[in-house]
Amino acid sequence: MALFGSLFCRLVLGFVIVFLFLPILIVLTVSFSSSAVFAFPPPGFSLRWYASLANADSMLQAVWLSTQIAALSTAISLVLGTLCAIAITRGMIPGAKVVATFMASPLMLPGLVLGIAFLQAARDFGLRDTYSTLLIAHVVITMPFIMRTVLASLSLFDFAMVDAARMLGRSYPAALWTVLVPNILPGFVSGGLFAFIASFDNYPVSIFLVDVRTKTLPIQLLNQVEMSPDPTVAAISALLILGTIAALIVCDRLVGLKRMASI
């Protein structure tokens, strides 16, 4: 009976993995199709949709914008979030637990609600520039990922090392930079990676903040899927998937996937 149970569970796991990968594999397959319609199985294979990407200006612009916003917002969150996490971990500020919850709470709010709140606030504050509005909103989106991983890393960090560095002649900021930063680097890498992905993929917040000329990639992609779906969309999606896998492998080499996922 127990044997049967475990066999059943393994079958379900196998089924789940196939199920999860289906849409991803479909996108990959279609991107290599020779046909403009998404017939299955595809009539033949070609790289023509990848070649046509070179002319997809609005798509490439969106990729570039999303990359910038994701990289900048992740960097800003890393700096602000880490400093805040240090103060929280060391009990320098009152109500440290509440502060930690607050800094991580954007993750718990529905994305659309956040997006609407940003839209209204940007209007009320007279913030017209789409780029800076997007950037500010994405710092809020990425902050919880940084807070969670960095707080977890800091809880394992021995702060006597910072004291030791100070006693050896480094000022407090220099001590943090030379001792704390290298030791919680794995937390930075995994937190930064998830933050980057969260920003790069964000749809529900960005949809309220983009304008006709400034569109992030998910917005542009969805537009295209709704308006004129053709395998060019599949080609760019396939490149995104490959890019994500490459980033995961690089980070795995740096800090280990197990450690990354255990946050």
Added chain:
Amino acid sequence: MTLARDDLAVASTAKPARWSFDAKALIAAPGLIFMGLAFAVPVLMLIGDSFVDRDGLSLAGYRKVLGDPYYIGIIGNSLQLACITTAVCLAVGYPAAWALARIRGVWQVILFALIFLPLTVSIVVKTFGLTIMMRRDGIINFLLVNLGFIERPMRLVFTEFSLYFGMVNVFLPFMILPLYSVMRMLDPRLLDASASLGAGPVHTFLRVTLPLTMPGVIAGGTLVFSISVAAYVTPGLLVGDRFMTMSQVMAKAYLNIRDFQLGASMAVIMLVISAALILASSYLVRTPGGERR
């Protein structure tokens, strides 16, 4: 040794009574000020907006939403979507997470990566893949016809089947990972102990396994429910206007019909649902249901 006392002293100074200021605490200021202005203020303003119309204070937004059977139905749709998605994810995810947690060695790493990887793929991309699968000439129809279940391809896009298929596909990893992290910690000897005491598999599951994995069920359930109740991209692409949800109404209120109070009221209602869910789950985790007896 005195360190313990120092820490204690720090903890006690955290009370407002007598907190001595440490200049190093200023390092928290940039992050806190930023999140205050860019996150707390907008959310509070949104809540404020839901109580205001052109003529000042008013509950018109809420009256419109909560007084109109159409909007009540939409809230119902969102809750139904979240409930069914969560239930299916739990039913499928529980045995899968169990198998993942019981496998050891390299295979665990590989299988874990395979569950984890889809999570990092853009939702728009996955949903795009799903719409291709659901086409009349897509793989689902291809399989159904070739396996002899149906004679001719049928329309799947814009049906509730494709909606739930897609929702479960996108959100299932969010159920499996929390379950897995709890099940991995579970000592398998407990189950052997239960079996050795003469308990049957069903009894062991209900009295030992389920209560012990309840924190994972609660965490995964809360996560999947809260993101699927607010889902926008997947329902939008897979059923569109045929199955209106709160998210759809909110987006339309702001992006198309420009009824900001309607959108804000709907947003606050959704905020209340998520907040209630999070509070309920943290209460449940603290007093696990399985340990009451």
Added chain:
Amino acid sequence: MSQQATALPPEAEAQHEPGYLAVSNVTKRFGAATVLDSLSLSVGRAEFVSLLGPSGCGKTTLLRLIAGLLAPDQGAIEVGGRDLTRVAAHRRNIGVVFQNYALFPHLTVAENIAYGLRAKGVPKAEQAKKVADALGLVRMEAFADRAVTALSGGQQQRIAVARAVVVEPSLLLLDEPFSALDRKLRETMQIELRHILRDLGITSIFVTHDQDEALVMSDRIAVMNEGRIEHLGTPSEVYARPKSLYTMEFVGQSSRIGGVVTGGRDGLVEIDTPFGLIRAPGHFLSGSKVVVGVRPEAIAAGEGPAGEYNTVRGTVAEVIYFGSRTLLHFRTAQDDDRLHVELNRLPDTVSPGVEMTVRWRVDDSRVFPAPAGDDR
């Protein structure tokens, strides 16, 4: 012990001869709790002074104040005549060996030791030479390029010492550096460290809650209790002539017998105790409640000449065998009273329940006022 240094009450400050490290009237509060209460301490150059006390006595706080990792609410701290009270930690040139060593796991052994030299801008070539010297000092030359995480506890401690002394600090602070080591290794390291520091001639403050450690290593010991120094003196002074009951009981084993003074003359008092009449050197008014303390090894079996010795008779409650010696416990009706006797050879007849006569020299008895609230 040429250096004159003592803990002084605030009013005695005028006569205070400044030492190399001078802590004067330092007070530190955390919220409502006063952790250090107007504490003064003066330490001579090249001296090794232990701060000994239980958890929460303020010894680590005092260490962190000297290091500059905490700021005092009142008072001043000077090293070598330079007022450091308002100087930032990284400008004090004070070395610290931390409890868990706080070695930097992302750096090699040599890089750990070079860390302070780099911070001070010492040229590369000189750095290498100093690192090599420091490694030689702690006999770890072969480990220069190892990862610190691959070292044993004792090896880590040597590296921590090397890292702290390589920058030639004006003062070395050691915060329970042996607490992570097992007992055998701890004893070896204590002696080794003492030799290294003596050779370097470095002034050291050593925090510990382990009285044996303090007795073995120190030139002088400051016994701390509730934010004050109870007794500052050489190990033998602190052990043999404790100034307070607290010191007597914290440092070493002791017998403790409560009683009431019935009279006295010639610098001796007579005390009525559950074990009978006891004489001890001291000046107390008749009727005072006092506690008599005696070291277990000062007590011998059998009667002694009445003039020089106290002789008492009691029932053996417990016999604890240590191999080279045996400890006997006598009890009275008073739970707090105890008479511990340490014998090198155990008479065959001794077992729990047997009555026995023991003696100790009147001069070996210490009398202290009974602690407040202790009036049974």
